[in-house]
Amino acid sequence: MSRQMRLVSLSLATGILLMLIKFVAYFITGSNAIFSDAAESIVNVVASGFAYYSIYLASQPKDQNHPYGHGKVEFFSVFVEGGMIFIAGSVILIKSIYNIFFPESVSNVEEGIYLILATSFINLGVGFYLMKRGKALRSLTIEADGKHLQVDAISSFGLIAGLLIMKFTNQAWIDIALSMCLGSFILFNGYKLLRKSISGLMDESDTEIVQEVVDVLNKNRQENWIDVHNLRVQRYGQEMHIDCHLTLPKYYTLTKVHDVISEFDQVLNANLESKTEFFIHADPCMPECCHYCHVENCPIRSEDFRKEIEWNVDNVTKNVKHFG
Numbered sequence: 052m053s054r055q056m057r058l059v060s061l062s063l064a065t066g067i068l069l070m071l072i073k074f075v076a077y078f079i080t081g082s083n084a085i086f087s088d089a090a091e092s093i094v095n096v097v098a099s100g101f102a103y104y105s106i107y108l109a110s111q112p113k114d115q116n117h118p119y120g121h122g123k124v125e126f127f128s129v130f131v132e133g134g135m136i137f138i139a140g141s142v143i144l145i146k147s148i149y150n151i152f153f154p155e156s157v158s159n160v161e162e163g164i165y166l167i168l169a170t171s172f173i174n175l176g177v178g179f180y181l182m183k184r185g186k187a188l189r190s191l192t193i194e195a196d197g198k199h200l201q202v203d204a205i206s207s208f209g210l211i212a213g214l215l216i217m218k219f220t221n222q223a224w225i226d227i228a229l230s231m232c233l234g235s236f237i238l239f240n241g242y243k244l245l246r247k248s249i250s251g252l253m254d255e256s257d258t259e260i261v262q263e264v265v266d267v268l269n270k271n272r273q274e275n276w277i278d279v280h281n282l283r284v285q286r287y288g289q290e291m292h293i294d295c296h297l298t299l300p301k302y303y304t305l306t307k308v309h310d311v312i313s314e315f316d317q318v319l320n321a322n323l324e325s326k327t328e329f330f331i332h333a334d335p336c337m338p339e340c341c342h343y344c345h346v347e348n349c350p351i352r353s354e355d356f357r358k359e360i361e362w363n364v365d366n367v368t369k370n371v372k373h374f375g
Contacts, residue, residue: 055106055190058181062196063103065177066095069170080163083150084210084229087143088167091203091237094139098132098199102192125192126248132195133244140238147230157226160218167207167214174204189286189325195244202240206233260284261364264293267322269362274345275299275311277336279362281370291327293319298372300346301335308333340372 070092077085105128181197184190213229216222261284268279278298285292297315299308316329336344342357360366360373 053106053110054184055110055188055193056103058184058188058190058193059099059103059106059196061177062181062193062200063096063099065173065200066092066099069173070096072166072170076163076166079159080157082157082160082163082214082226083147084213084226084233085163085167086146087230087233087237088203088207088210090143091136091139091206094132094135095199095203098128098135099196101131102128102196105192106190125190128192128248129195129244130248132199133241133246133248135241136199136237136244137241140234140236140241143230143234143237147227147234150227150230154223154227157217157223160214164211164214164218167211171204171207171211174200174207178202178204195247199240199244202237206236209233209236257284257286258364260286260291261368263323264319265362265364265367267319268367271318271322272362273311273314274347275303276315277340277344277346278334278360278372279367280372281332282367286325291323291325292330293327294330294332295367296332296334296370298334298336298340300349300351301337302351334372337372343373 070089073085073089073092076082077089105124108124178197178200181193181200183197185192185194185197210229210233213225213232217225217229261282264282264284268276276297277300278296280296280298282293282295297312299311303311312329312331312333315331319329320327338353341349341352341354343360344352344356346352366373
C-alpha cells in the first residue's frame with residue numbers, strides 16, 4: 052500500500068470513529084449544535100472514501116486514453132468533498148432556522164461536551180499530520196482531507212465554548228445560534244474547496260508553482276539559456292507538466308540543441324519536488340537578444356552584453372522574447 056493510501060485510510064478510520072462518537076453525543080443531549088457537528092462528520096467519512104478511490108486511480112500509470120496520467124482525478128475528489136461540505140452547511144442552516152420556530156429541548160450538556168472535546172483533539176492532530184504529509188507528497192487530496200479535519204476540529208472547539216455558555220446561562224437560544232454560526236462556517240469552507248478544485252480542473256495558473264520553477268531556473272541558469280518564455284505549468288496529481296520556449300544560439304546543431312534541452316530537463320527535475328514532464332520548444336536567438344546574452348566568444352554577436360534580465364513570473368509566462 053502506498054504512502055498516500057495509508058494516509059487516506061487513517062483519515063477514513065478516524066472519520067468513522069468520530070462520527071459515531073458525535074452521534075452518541077447528539078442522542079444523549081438532543082443539541083441542535085451537536086447535530087450540526089455530527090452531520091459534518093458524515094461528510095468526512097464519505098469524502099475520505101472517495102479520496103481513497105481517487106488516490107488509487109491517480110497512482111495508475113499513463114495509458115493510451117490518458118496520456119497525462121490520472122492525476123487530475125484529485126481535483127474532482129476535492130470538488131466532491133467541497134460540494135458535500137457545502138451541502139452539509141446548507142442542511143445545518145435549514146435545520147437551525149426550523150428549530151427557531153420548533154425548538155427542541157437540550158439535556159446532558161456536560162456529557163456531550165466531554166465527547167465533543169475528545170473528537171476535537173483527535174481531529175486536530177490527525178488533520179495537522181495529513182496536511183503536513185499532503186504538502187510533502189504534493190497530494191492535493193490528502194492536503195484537502197487534512198484541512199477538512201482541522202476545520203472540523205476548530206468548529207468543534209467553538210461549539211464547546213458555546214455549549215459551556217449555554218450550560219451556565221440556561222439560554223436555549225444559544226444552541227440554535229451556535230448551529231447557525233457553524234453552518235455558515237462550514238458553508239464558507241466548502242466554497243473555498245470548490246473554488247480550488249474548479250481552478251485546477253480549468254488549468255488555472257498556480258503562481259506558487261510557477262515561482263518555484265522560476266527560482267530553480269535562476270539558481271541554475273546556464274550561459275546558453277539565453278531566454279525562457281511562454282512557460283506554462285500544469286499539475287496532474289503528484290506530477291507536473293511544463294511547456295516552455297527556450298532560446299538558444301541559432302548556430303547550434305540539432306544534436307547540440309537536443310543535449311542542452313536534456314540538460315535543462317535534468318536540472319529542473321533534480322531541483323523540483325515533483326516528478327516533471329517537459330515539452331520544450333527551442334527558439335533560435337535573434338540580434339535583439341545580444342545585449343542580454345551571456346554566451347562568450349559568440350561568432351555571430353552583433354553587440355556587447357549590456358544588461359542582465361532577471362527571470363520572473365511575469366516575463367517567463369509571456370509568449371514573447373525578453374527584448375527589454
